[in-house]
Amino acid sequence: MEGLPFLPGNSFRDPTKGKYHRAHTLSYRNGIATQKRPEIGIGGDALNYNNLSAAEIDELANFDPTLTYGQAKQAPPEDFLPGHVAWDKKVLRYYAYFKQTVHESPNEYYRVRPVDIYYYLEDDSIAVNEPHVENSGIPQGKLIKRQRLPKNDQGDNWHWKDINVGMNIVFYGKSFHIIGLDKFTRDFMESEGLEVNAPESLPKDPYIEKRIQATALKTYQSPSSFDKTRQFLELDRKVLRFYCIWDDRDSMFGEMRAFIVHFYLVDDTLEVREVHTANDGRDPFPVLIGRSKVPKDRHDVPTSYPAVVMELSNNEVKEYFTPKDFVIGCTVSLYGRRFLIYDCDNFTKSFYYHNFGVTEFNTVDVKDYVKDLPKMEIPPFNNMGSLEDSLQSCLSLVPQPPKKDFIKMLENDHKVLRFEAVMESMKPEDAGRRFIISYRLADDMMTIYEPPVRNSGIIGGKFLERTRVAKPRCDPDNLEYYGPQDMYIGALIEVFSHRFRIVSADEYVLKYMEDHSSKFPERTIQSLRDTVGATMKAKETIKGGPMKVKREPGDLENLVKQVRAQLKKIAITDKTRVDEMFLRYNSDRTGYIDANNMRDLCHRLQLPIDDDVLNCLVAECTADPEGKISLEDFRRFVESS
Template sequence: MATTRADGLPFLPGNSFHDPTKTRYHVSNTLKFKNGYAQQHSPVVGLGGDMLTANQLSESDLDELANKMPTLTYGQAKQSPPETFVPAHLAFDKKVLKFYGYFKETVHESPQEFYRVRPVEVFYYLEDDSISVVEPHVENSGMPQGKLIKRQRLPKDDQGNHWHWKDLNVGINAVFYGKSFRITNCDKFTMNFMESEGLVLNEPETAPKDPYTDSRKQPLRSYTTRSDFDKLKKYLELDRKVLRFYCVWDDRDSMFGEMRPYVLHYFLVDDTIEIREVQKPNDGHDPFPVLLRRQRLPKNRSDIHSSFPMIVMELTDHEVKEWFNPQDFAIGKTLFIYGRRVLIYDCDDFTKNYYRQVFGQTSFEPIPVSGLASELPKMKLPPYNGFGSLEDSLQNCLSLVPQPPKKDFIKMLENDHKILRYEAMMESERPDERNRRFIISYRLSDDMVSIFEPPQRNSGIIGGKFLEATRISKPNSSVENPDFYGPSDFAIGATIQVFKHRFTITNCDEYVLKVLEQNSDQYPLSTINSIRAAHQKTQ
């Protein structure tokens, strides 16, 4: 039903009329101010102050609107489409966290430094949680640099866990494969990412200074060239002027050493030294006239810095601290030239005049030098070390090329194939070894003893050769002069100790008694009687 106005006309198109008497056309305010702040306000009147009836709802209308369900009128609302799935390798592609840090490397070979501080950069790749550690390249550092740990997932502990970006922070020690890296700072992207994930980063730190790098930043050496006496003036004034000293090399402390005469030349033009040998006819020395070629001679060649690579580089003026000069030479003074003890005993007239004019010396009394070779020391044999036989060790001391020890061929020819056999049993605290039986063979040709164990059934011990043929020394005998066992010691009932094994002689064959009776003057009577009594019992 159409709404009617106050004049009774329906409110339809064509029935609205303009009031010619109306003069107010102002717009009502939709905002109001409260405590200085603008607040939204619904107007009550319209243009010109006319009352608005369309927006005034009654209580019944409000209740109807409150109980009205939009879904019954407009239907079920459409659900928004789900968000598109983005994989991690696409979402975090080319997103890398960068941390700055360092690690300390201990130095054992150099006396100048104890450790080095080596800076590193730790990259964390968010797409696959992998980590790489790279050391920035430093020019002329002398150390291999670059990628220390290639990109991979790094294990954190023994339980199979790996390092995650949540475990990284500034001011912590990260241990990768047993090496501790100190993280000091990170870049801006890493800081923003950590803050967006709710992680608070620690305050950045400064890496300690590397003492070796600081030492390399020292200023270079500066040298001042003397201008009052340059090389050209020195060459013009001192060319062909040579100081000549007569000296001897005292080598009497070594074997066949003697006093060998030499001439020492000191060239003033370039401060070089030459030492030449004084040759005599039929002196027995090889013709090597020059002991030291012309060169500058350092006072102590070993007094240089320990880090100087002497194996590949020669000494220069920067390494040698002191060189020999004319002030170091005087009659009666002993010089040590490359380990040789050289005594100056005289000099020529030009050298004497030079020292009078320059140094003011007046005494040039020569020193008499003469002497024979030192007495040859007597050779002392070293103690026996226990390796090999005593005779073989002695031959190594008697000649440079060892010769085999000499044998008694007469004894070998007379006693060839003469072997004395004895039956023995082992003395032992173990019951299973007391029943073991052995055959001891003694060779008269070279006094060597061999032991054989006959196999016994059901004994549990494999028989066979027990001892190779060797000479057996008696216990408590000296190592240098050992006392070996002989036929006189193999009496019936006697105990023989062979390398901590004790054997008791129980019997022997008849050939032993025959040999001992034929040479009764060489063997004790008690041994012969014990063997004779044992054979009489067996008969």
């Protein structure tokens, strides 16, 4: 419809329009007439500004009305309004207070007196008025009549620009603190470009609060029927236990010490007991505070009490400790000692749940509070000698030789595992050098020997003395040494910056690892089987059928007697070794060993371990059908003739 020509019959009336008034452009703000530009046209349509084209705007810019209409008439001057007319009946109101000191009164030290400060914009005069308070006993009303108040000695007067919320103003030597203002004053100051501070609250008058409490409705509570006799009958032998620590670090040589507080419900008494630990260096005096009723503050007594000649009694003590005063995580002061309660027992938790409704008992971790005893620090290893020898000089003033495992030395005596290795080096003259690595099972020491090779230019012989070889790049304070489990075929062993590659081993090494397969990884055993086992099979030659030795009558009994005789020799020389041999195999502490353990024991002692001999030994040791042998049965079998 907007594009149709404005001709009769082409105009239409909008049925949604019902208001055709013109928007007003005059308004009042703070009593002053202001003019605003209309934003809505007739009928509520939005006014579009600058609908003129650029050519029309340029024409209007160059248009001079004086050329067409002549010189414009000068507007008449505005009417002059004096200040007493423009600012008549316009007053700024501030809320303030001042403190009045009260002398020679035991009930009050000062009073808080609120006032209203009126600032008259007409002539910059100020009046201070104190609102009337009922039954105050103070003459109230106008404190300062309306007048201009001097600001300083130079003749300046107070102006409304000098007053704001939160500041102190002085009128004739009396200081007033501004805490707020009314809405008209706030709007006026903001319209003039001043930033008004946030309002403050009026402080309470202690004397007025005391009077309000005195006139308040009083409530009374009837005495409880829980007397001493009922307390004895129901709470006898019921004790609350609290775990706490005494913080004595403020005093010289003070520390955190653990204590237990027992609170006896039968008579509301308590005692404090010290928790002693081994080697704490303190005398065994367990009771720190004997059982008695402990006051909360024994010094809270009247000043007129003759404490020099008399002891405190129940009449002087105002309040004693009760179960309500003991809360987990809080600190209580018992005779000047600070005790931090960090836990309690289950009965105490049940008592607090049924009587006080407490459901959460958050235990306080006191590990950081308690000071641990100083421990001896081992200095770092200086790589001089062995680690065990250097450690002995730190443990005692006179170094002692390191302790050895004699059981292990006796069981593995003359047992040596030999491996063949090749040196790996960047030097061409060291390529192809072959060595024999001997590992002693008795003391876990290693020896390296180089067989002499004729016309090689290298003197063979002993390459490394008997010593324990640590793994490279390990912690010096916790050294890890090479063992048989690390010497598989293809393993690289680094000995004091020399690298050796394991290429072969003795047949005894394979047999030993297969007999003790639980102590070695399967990868190590399988690598020996693939190399050493294949060599053993290649050497075997079958010249006939399998040969079996037939036992004569009585041979089995003789073998059992010889085994028992060998075991009896051990019992005669060292009886404790019998128990040690049994306990070595009783690792799960069931009190029994089985036939497999007896087989391993006979193998370690180099005794015959045929199946028929082993069955006879087990049958003579025990009558258990499952073959379980107890320590007493083992002792009786070994020590009997």
